[in-house]
């Protein structure tokens with residue numbers, strides 16, 4: 647089974663893992679609020695009563711109750727493990743006090759009740775999978791479009807400029823020397839425009855990513871960042887094999903956005919970018935030593951910023967894990983892990 651993505655926003659849970667397992671390993675896998683003590687006791691009582699009634703009477707209609715209680719558990723933020731353990735405890739307690747006359751039938755009914763109760767979780771899990779798949783498709787589409795626009799800019803516009811160069815050259819020949827030097831200046835401007843278009847096309851979709859691979863594309867990205875900002879970047883790129891294209895594109899976009907953020911917000915003296923892999927997973931970390939920020943601002947819903955939310959969606963669509971840490975005066979770090987296991991990609995060990 648693929649790992650469920652865990653998204654952690656600093657300030658809400660300090661590290662990946664704490665968000666899913668609370669005290670005594672309680673699994674809070676649900677959506678919505680978290681159960682309070684009172685509502686927890688109430689839910690347990692209702693579950694125990696409904697289960698007891700079904701064990702006694704075994705009516706089809708009572709299974710609907712199991713489903714409703716499962717949904718209520720989900721809505722209150724209970725996890726599937728918690729629900730199963732609660733079910734188990736109730737049966738254990740009841741059967742110790744009153745051993746069932748027909749254990750086989752009781753066991754079957756208990757199983758059917760539990761299956762109904764957890765079906766709400768199953769549906770949510772599937773819905774989550776569908777949403778991730780849709781996101782993945784959307785990102786693939788966006789990347790394809792980006793590639794198309796980049797090539798149109800790069801090749802289409804470059805061709806037009808080349809024709810313009812020839813025409814100006816022609817024109818220059820028919821002009822007196824003073825006019826020729828004006829044309830030369832104009833052609834220099836054209837060269838600049840061509841350079842800028844080329845840079846823009848590479849930014850939209852770096853050809854190196856397709857042709858030379860992630861490491862080469864990242865190196866170009868980092869070099870142009872340092873050239874523009876003067877901020878040195880320490881790189882640790884270790885990629886012994888090509889990764890699936892959607893992973894390489896995602897890692898590139900993450901580093902691109904993280905460096906953009908460093909340029910815009912961090913006032914950093916230096917940055918470290920690490921992209922490494924193991925046979926079963928890839929890792930990416932971008933850390934700066936800048937001013938940092940209030941962690942609550944990082945994924946502000948309804949805020950102006952889209953960059954980090956975009957990163958979160960991309961990682962989520964690939965079933966990966968993202969953690970962003972930031973604090974005033976202590977820089978910002980983005981950490982990503984994406985599993986390679988279970989992907990249709992020829993893995994070499």
Ligand SMILES: Nc1ncnc2c1ncn2[C@@H]1O[C@H](COP(=O)(O)OP(=O)(O)OP(=O)(O)O)[C@@H](O)[C@H]1O
Nearest residue numbers: 907908911912938939943944951952953954955978
């Ligand atoms: N490296 C960083 N250093 C300091 N603050 C940061 C850093 N990265 C992000 N932030 C803070 O987090 C906020 C959200 O970042 P995000 O990338 O989502 O949006 P943005 O950069 O403001 O806008 P956009 O990415 O849409 O152009 C930023 O506005 C900034 O306050």
Ligand SMILES: [Mg+2]
Nearest residue numbers: 906907953954
């Ligand atoms: Mg940004």
